[in-house]
């Protein structure tokens with residue numbers, strides 16, 4: 001039987017989307033996950049909900065214990081992981097409030113524990129990462145999102161930066177030239193670890209801003225992200241509650 005781990009980005013970690021919710025506090029060989037895990041059910045499907053930045057948003061993107069988060073979900077039996085994130089848009093056609101079902105990442109982070117295989121004393125481990133986002137999960141998310149009238153991009157490359165600062169204009173232009181479509185501060189690390197752990201992973205990115213490459217727009221600010229985000233959280237939650245029960249059907 002499937003059990004879907006949900007990693008909720010800022011504002012998207014509301015335990016009220018679950019029925020029969022019970023809270024589980026656990027730790028892992030990598031330390032404690034960002035939050036207790038809420039175990040529950042969405043429309044007959046078993047789920048595990050984790051708040052990426054902590055329940056009080058107390059962990060910066062660099063402080064999030066990504067390894068503990070993925071390990072804890074695996075330990076509790078997650079068969080799939082669906083993540084949500086806010087992102088900046090690097091493309092004119094990805095407007096604020098649009099959803100992007102990510103299919104590739106570029107990892108521009110610098111100071112994170114981003115592997116379970118630091119130690120090769122038991123043998124070398126190099127994990128393939130050519131297709132880091134699971135095709136079936138992406139299909140379910142895309143089709144469900146379209147059915148519910150969300151403006152949705154079927155694919156997109158995310159560049160994940162270290163943060164917490166935003167990018168310079170030169171960086172933003174460079175990321176565009178590299179082929180990145182959206183930008184955030186968490187997904188590449190999480191996707192890489194989920195792949196190492198052998199758990200199919202997908203992420204819905206909701207665009208909140210145009211970063212700073214666009215000359216006719218004010219550069220992104222945290223206040224802008226929060227405002228656009230709060231306006232759209234119900235649509236993201238709606239997508240999760242409709243898509244997750246469909247994951248188990250072919």
Ligand code: ADE
Pocket residue numbers: 086087088089161166167183184185208209210211212220225
């Ligand atoms: N998350 C949302 N918008 C972002 C941006 N412009 N840069 C990095 N992370 C973001």
